[in-house]
Amino acid sequence: MVQILISGILGHMGRNVLELVREDADTECVGGVDLQEGELCGVPVHAGFDKAEKADVVIDFSSAANLDNVLAYAKRTGAAIILAATGYSDAQLKQIEEAAKEIPLFKTANLSVGINLLQKLVREAAEVLGEKFDVEIIERHHNLKKDAPSGTAFMLAESVNEAFGGEKEYVYGREGMCGARKKAEIGIHAVRGGNIVGEHEVMFAGEDEIITISHSARSKKVFAAGAVKAAKFMCGKPAGKYNMQDVLADE
Ligand SMILES: NC(=O)c1ccc[n+]([C@@H]2O[C@H](COP(=O)([O-])OP(=O)(O)OC[C@H]3O[C@@H](n4cnc5c(N)ncnc54)[C@H](O)[C@@H]3O)[C@@H](O)[C@H]2O)c1
Numbered sequence: 001m002v003q004i005l006i007s008g009i010l011g012h013m014g015r016n017v018l019e020l021v022r023e024d025a026d027t028e029c030v031g032g033v034d035l036q037e038g039e040l041c042g043v044p045v046h047a048g049f050d051k052a053e054k055a056d057v058v059i060d061f062s063s064a065a066n067l068d069n070v071l072a073y074a075k076r077t078g079a080a081i082i083l084a085a086t087g088y089s090d091a092q093l094k095q096i097e098e099a100a101k102e103i104p105l106f107k108t109a110n111l112s113v114g115i116n117l118l119q120k121l122v123r124e125a126a127e128v129l130g131e132k133f134d135v136e137i138i139e140r141h142h143n144l145k146k147d148a149p150s151g152t153a154f155m156l157a158e159s160v161n162e163a164f165g166g167e168k169e170y171v172y173g174r175e176g177m178c179g180a181r182k183k184a185e186i187g188i189h190a191v192r193g194g195n196i197v198g199e200h201e202v203m204f205a206g207e208d209e210i211i212t213i214s215h216s217a218r219s220k221k222v223f224a225a226g227a228v229k230a231a232k233f234m235c236g237k238p239a240g241k242y243n244m245q246d247v248l249a250d251e
Pocket of ligand 1: 007008009010011012013014033034035048061062063064065066083084085086087108109110111112223
């Protein structure tokens, strides 16, 4: 039985994860952490990690601002971590790289299997289509999302950029007299509205044809299911940095 602690348990994703953990015969939620103390479906919720139960894996769907606390808990208890929050700064990304030398750490901006397939497809498309096609990424999310562009849009941009040897530069939105589009650009655009769960579109625009590869998440459950799958994979793993591709390869 994989024992799981959910960080950000009172949020939208935390609640979805709890539901799936409770339905899964191989997993058990031993506790939760959020900003307020209390209880959710019989699971104790702590304000901070100090009194949190020991677990095999902590799934963090709280916020990038909680990184120090999640890492400290994992170092103290030996738990593996699933870092599922988005919006980490460059300094925090370095901190995550360092921490992975000491603890088993899984990080992805998107836990859906479909998006991880999309990553491979856009890289392949970029390799085949090459410099003649302009790449633009458009992401759409609900009006409560705090960070922009989405971590997934970055992840997709990185996959495209790998095909170009990392030489592309990212341009976020465009405004005013910004001049003609440069070949080296990958445009990234964030749309916010209503209750859109998460949509990502990668457009390759050429002279006479346009290829669009897109993914639309219809429910937050798809991310919660990925988190539980990742937690089972991470249980007992040695220190190191893991992602969804490792989980899929294992299957
Ligand atoms: N990786 C993925 O596939 C994926 C999918 C969906 C959402 N996300 C990310 O997960 C995060 C949460 O999304 P959500 O929609 O559930 O948001 P939410 O606002 O509904 O939930 C966040 C929860 O975390 C709690 N929280 C915030 N800061 C905290 C802190 N410092 N300590 C403890 N608890 C804290 C909040 O009180 C809240 O209950 C966001 O960063 C979002 O971008 C990632």
